[in-house]
Amino acid sequence: MIKLDHVFKNFGPQKNAVNDLSLEVADGETLVLLGTSGCGKTTTLRMINRLLEPDSGHIYVNGKEIRQLAPETLRRTIGYVLQNTGLFPHYTVSENIAIVPSLLQWDKATIQQRVITLMDKLRLSPAEYANAWPQQLSGGQQQRVGLARALAADPPVMLMDEPFGALDPLTRISVRREFKALDELSNRTIILVTHDVEEAFELGSRICLMNEGTIQQLGTPLELLRRPANEFVAAFLAPQRLQLELKALKIKDLWAWLPHQHSPGYTTTLSADQTCWEAMEAVISQPILVQYAQEQKILDSSGLMQAIAAWKN
Numbered sequence: 014m015i016k017l018d019h020v021f022k023n024f025g026p027q028k029n030a031v032n033d034l035s036l037e038v039a040d041g042e043t044l045v046l047l048g049t050s051g052c053g054k055t056t057t058l059r060m061i062n063r064l065l066e067p068d069s070g071h072i073y074v075n076g077k078e079i080r081q082l083a084p085e086t087l088r089r090t091i092g093y094v095l096q097n098t099g100l101f102p103h104y105t106v107s108e109n110i111a112i113v114p115s116l117l118q119w120d121k122a123t124i125q126q127r128v129i130t131l132m133d134k135l136r137l138s139p140a141e142y143a144n145a146w147p148q149q150l151s152g153g154q155q156q157r158v159g160l161a162r163a164l165a166a167d168p169p170v171m172l173m174d175e176p177f178g179a180l181d182p183l184t185r186i187s188v189r190r191e192f193k194a195l196d197e198l199s200n201r202t203i204i205l206v207t208h209d210v211e212e213a214f215e216l217g218s219r220i221c222l223m224n225e226g227t228i229q230q231l232g233t234p235l236e237l238l239r240r241p242a243n244e245f246v247a248a249f250l251a252p253q254r255l256q257l258e259l260k261a262l263k264i265k266d267l268w269a270w271l272p273h274q275h276s277p278g279y280t281t282t283l284s285a286d287q288t289c290w291e292a293m294e295a296v297i298s299q300p301i302l303v304q305y306a307q308e309q310k311i312l313d314s315s316g317l318m319q320a321i322a323a324w325k326n
């Protein structure tokens with residue numbers, strides 16, 4: 014779906030901002046570009062949208078070399094979300110969300126329906142907020158409007174540059190959870206930029222860890238933790254290693270080590286695709302039943318801890 018082939022970008026005589034970058038993002042995948050400030054994440058994203066042109070190399074979206082497409086044609090297939098939302102202050106919330114469908118000349122009733130659907134899905138009551146101005150909304154709400162605007166014309170590709178970066182830590186966690194659960198995002202191809210390691214581990218199907226314009230490692234969260242490609246990767250993840258492991262590890266990865274206990278009266282509240290972190294949060298209040306393949310097991314905190322310890326060995 015998205016492919017970068019030996020891409021270089023240089024802003025001056027010094028080192029390259031993006032230095033021989035090659036990667037592929039599969040349909041429906043969320044790839045996170047992670048790395049320290051100035052490592053070339055935003056430059057990479059902007060080149061995919063043709064806000065910047067590479068010095069050399071090729072970029073393909075949906076099998077087409079993007080230089081062969083007019084920027085406007087390309088951008089119709091790409092939703093772009095920015096840290097500071099970029100909402101137009103003199104447009105109401107519904108007008109902001111409707112911008113791209115209006116440019117595409119959808120009929121008015123379809124646009125209105127799409128705006129209402131998205132506001133509902135993003136927990137923004139249309140009755141309360143459709144005619145509000147962006148500055149009357151909280152940071153988290155503005156971020157949701159920015160997301161709704163990017164999703165409005167149903168683009169197959171989403172580029173997201175630090176989408177939660179302007180939010181306070183608590184709002185950030187809750188908006189991130191909503192983001193993860195949002196069906197509107199589940200089948201889209203997403204490239205998300207962040208410098209927040211936890212965020213990368215929560216949201217990425219795969220993570221591309223960059224430093225000084227080059228890829229240090231590209232792999233699943235667990236691959237980066239279990240088989241770091243070099244010292245840089247190991248050192249980058251070291252401070253939060255345990256927490257990251259719990260966020261990368263799914264209940265199904267631990268299945269073989271979870272004790273067999275079963276008793277009637279429990280209802281399934283977690284899926285085996287959820288993370289150990291989510292399981293730990295859930296079992297604090299009571300044991301829970303989890304189904305995986307044809308089997309059911311009851312998870313409690315001690316069984317979970319033992320399984321994690323066994324997996325680590």
Ligand SMILES: Nc1ncnc2c1ncn2[C@@H]1O[C@H](COP(=O)(O)OP(=O)(O)OP(=O)(O)O)[C@@H](O)[C@H]1O
Binds near residue numbers: 049053208
């Ligand atoms: N328009 C520009 N002109 C000159 N240099 C630039 C420009 N844009 C980016 N750079 C430089 O290119 C390098 C990569 O910048 P980029 O914004 O892609 O990094 P980043 O990883 O997104 O960083 P951050 O997380 O701080 O946003 C940096 O050294 C930056 O100073």
